[in-house]
Amino acid sequence: MKLERVRELFHKDFAELRSNRSxxxxxxxxxxxxxxxxxxxxxxxxxxxxxSPASLVASYISGASLSxxxxxxxxVITAVTIGSNSIVQEKTxxxxxxxxxxxxxxxxxxxGKAMTxxxxxxxxxxxxxxxxxxxxxxxxxxxxxxIVFPTAITLFQMWIxxxxxxxxxxxxxxxxxxxxxxxxxxxxxxxxxELPAIGLILxxxxxLPSSWEVLGAxxxxxxxxxxxLLRVAIWRFDRPSILVNWR
Amino acid sequence: xxxxxxxxxxxxSFRPGPPAVDHISFSVRRGEIFSLxxxxxxxxxxxxxxxxxLIYPTSGEVRILGIVxxxxxQVEEIHNAIGLLPEVPGLYExxxxxxxLRFYGRMHSLSEATINERARExxxxxxxxxxxxxxxxxxxxxxxxxVAIVRALLHDPECLILDEPLSGLDPEAAKSxxxxxxxxxxxxxxxxxxxxxxxDADRLSDRVAVIRSRLLALDTPSQLKSRLFRARVxxxxxxxxxxxxxxxxxxxxxxxxxxxPPSLILELAEPESELPEVISTLVRAGLRLxxxxxxxxxxxxxxxxxxxDARGRAGAGP
Ligand SMILES: Nc1ncnc2c1ncn2[C@@H]1O[C@H](COP(=O)(O)OP(=O)(O)OP(=O)(O)O)[C@@H](O)[C@H]1O
Ligand SMILES: [Mg+2]
Numbered sequence: 001m002k003l004e005r006v007r008e009l010f011h012k013d014f015a016e017l018r019s020n021r022s023x024x025x026x027x028x029x030x031x032x033x034x035x036x037x038x039x040x041x042x043x044x045x046x047x048x049x050x051x052s053p054a055s056l057v058a059s060y061i062s063g064a065s066l067s068x069x070x071x072x073x074x075x076v077i078t079a080v081t082i083g084s085n086s087i088v089q090e091k092t093x094x095x096x097x098x099x100x101x102x103x104x105x106x107x108x109x110x111x112g113k114a115m116t117x118x119x120x121x122x123x124x125x126x127x128x129x130x131x132x133x134x135x136x137x138x139x140x141x142x143x144x145x146x147i148v149f150p151t152a153i154t155l156f157q158m159w160i161x162x163x164x165x166x167x168x169x170x171x172x173x174x175x176x177x178x179x180x181x182x183x184x185x186x187x188x189x190x191x192x193x194e195l196p197a198i199g200l201i202l203x204x205x206x207x208l209p210s211s212w213e214v215l216g217a218x219x220x221x222x223x224x225x226x227x228x229l230l231r232v233a234i235w236r237f238d239r240p241s242i243l244v245n246w247r
Numbered sequence: 248x249x250x251x252x253x254x255x256x257x258x259x260s261f262r263p264g265p266p267a268v269d270h271i272s273f274s275v276r277r278g279e280i281f282s283l284x285x286x287x288x289x290x291x292x293x294x295x296x297x298x299x300x301l302i303y304p305t306s307g308e309v310r311i312l313g314i315v316x317x318x319x320x321q322v323e324e325i326h327n328a329i330g331l332l333p334e335v336p337g338l339y340e341x342x343x344x345x346x347x348l349r350f351y352g353r354m355h356s357l358s359e360a361t362i363n364e365r366a367r368e369x370x371x372x373x374x375x376x377x378x379x380x381x382x383x384x385x386x387x388x389x390x391x392x393x394v395a396i397v398r399a400l401l402h403d404p405e406c407l408i409l410d411e412p413l414s415g416l417d418p419e420a421a422k423s424x425x426x427x428x429x430x431x432x433x434x435x436x437x438x439x440x441x442x443x444x445x446x447d448a449d450r451l452s453d454r455v456a457v458i459r460s461r462l463l464a465l466d467t468p469s470q471l472k473s474r475l476f477r478a479r480v481x482x483x484x485x486x487x488x489x490x491x492x493x494x495x496x497x498x499x500x501x502x503x504x505x506x507x508p509p510s511l512i513l514e515l516a517e518p519e520s521e522l523p524e525v526i527s528t529l530v531r532a533g534l535r536l537x538x539x540x541x542x543x544x545x546x547x548x549x550x551x552x553x554x555x556d557a558r559g560r561a562g563a564g565p
Contacts, residue, residue: 008353012339012346019341019382094337098398100301101331102354103323239319240303243296244261 009112038067053143069205078121079169084186087177122166164222171229250274256307282452283441291441330404336395340384355402369397449546479542482511485535
């Protein structure tokens with residue numbers, strides 16, 4: 001596998017994504033919303049509450065945790081938005097054919113095509129997590145004189161769960177879009193992956209108590225799903241059938 | 248080995264329906280311009296895709312530089328050797344011509360300097376250099392076609408495989424593209440083109456394969472013409488009449504004669520040896536000949552006859 005070709009494909013896809021203003025801007029909506037929710041609620045509490053310093057810190061943590069959990073939607077939603085657009089664009093402009101005529105291998109094509117849906121969402125969440133950790137630590141420092149965030153669980157969430165969700169969304173959308181005729185159909189079909197993933201995130205993070213057992217099981221489940229979807233994606237990105245079947 | 252591409256018993260079916268390409272065999276020599284000629288739906292695009300390894304045969308095989316196109320470990324080798332112009336340009340519309348070319352150049356691992364130099368030279372030759380930084384979406388159909396041709400040429404491939412390269416081009420651009428292809432041949436490159444345009448195939452190709460799912464004929468344009476039709480000669484005269492037919496019919500070597508005022512149309516087995524006798528007979532009879540011209544059959548006649556015969560055979564059933 002030649003990394004230059006993968007990177008080049010990513011750059012090209014990203015340049016195309018940026019030129020599609022409405023899609024590009026819509027990508028910032030959810031991360032910004034969830035991040036502001038976290039920061040806003042913490043700052044509001046620090047200004048208005050008259051309760052004890054200890055319970056104030058506790059309320060920062062619970063407010064931020066909600067944000068951290070909501071941000072888990074972002075890698076999935078972003079992957080579906082970007083992926084469905086990029087695959088459908090390759091189809092409608094029939095640009096896959098000249099691309100396949102270059103020395104690119106199946107693996108390079110799949111990996112390159114996966115980067116654009118995968119990276120922006122995951123990186124956005126990592127940035128939001130880092131900002132949120134810093135804000136809470138700064139707010140809590142006068143009371144605790146210790147670092148509150150990140151905790152072991154939030155780190156696991158950040159480095160393991162977030163990328164896994166990104167992979168599930170990415171491989172899912174690449175596979176499903178390869179069957180779709182236009183961007184809207186691709187997006188509708190992709191809800192098939194989006195909804196279960198979002199439902200699971202809701203159940204696991206918002207309703208179940210956050211324990212290592214639940215989190216571990218969720219991670220294993222995601223890894224299995226990502227692997228399964230990758231197998232289907234590899235089958236769909238099979239060079240000799242891609243031009244014939246992707247219509 | 249002077250064959251760059253060998254195609255043996257190539258067959259490709261799509262479900263449902265009869266094979267789009269049916270047991271076709273030919274080989275393309277290094278440094279020739281080879282045309283695939285056939286009506287709509289004849290399987291030209293399918294053949295082009297099979298040749299460039301974008302789809303795989305149902306049976307049979309294609310070898311380029313001796314490598315079977317289905318050998319996935321040799322994708323790089325094969326695709327660096329060929330430059331493909333697909334049926335539809337398939338450019339990235341939201342990027343500029345230059346961005347498109349840079350992307351493809353890098354896919355072929357060309358250096359930045361090479362990409363810039365080649366792109367400049369080719370875009371200038373195709374008259375797009377001035378628009379190189381505009382989004383492709385704003386280009387006309389012909390301009391897109393030109394950029395796609397430039398893309399195929401960018402890595403200076405050994406073999407060009409072009410699906411209807413002249414479609415959408417105005418006469419001037421078509422002429423410069425034809426000249427360009429001839430120039431590629433001069434530089435030892437091999438060119439495979441599919442076309443509907445019989446004139447282009449006639450003028451451009453060293454050899455023509457007429458296909459309609461099956462290979463109907465394969466030869467040089469002039470051989471195709473003389474093989475399918477007997478030699479005909481037009482003898483135009485000032486004072487002719489239908490009665491000249493009686494004078495010539497009895498002469499040796501005349502296969503058929505007809506009077507199409509003011510000319511006598513003769514079909515001969517061997518014009519070079521038989522015509523002198525015919526001409527002197529006519530002159531002796533007091534006919535004033537204006538000119539004697541061999542009648543060329545156009546490739547169009549050849550093509551229509553081949554396709555028609557094939558249709559007839561298919562229609563006749565088993
Ligand atoms: N992906 C596909 N799926 C199903 N059938 C196909 C596919 N591609 C081509 N065909 C069929 O194969 C036959 C040959 O098509 P092809 O595009 O090769 O013809 P062509 O000679 O290029 O025609 P044209 O001159 O119109 O471009 C047609 O009957 C077409 O319907
Ligand atoms: Mg075609």
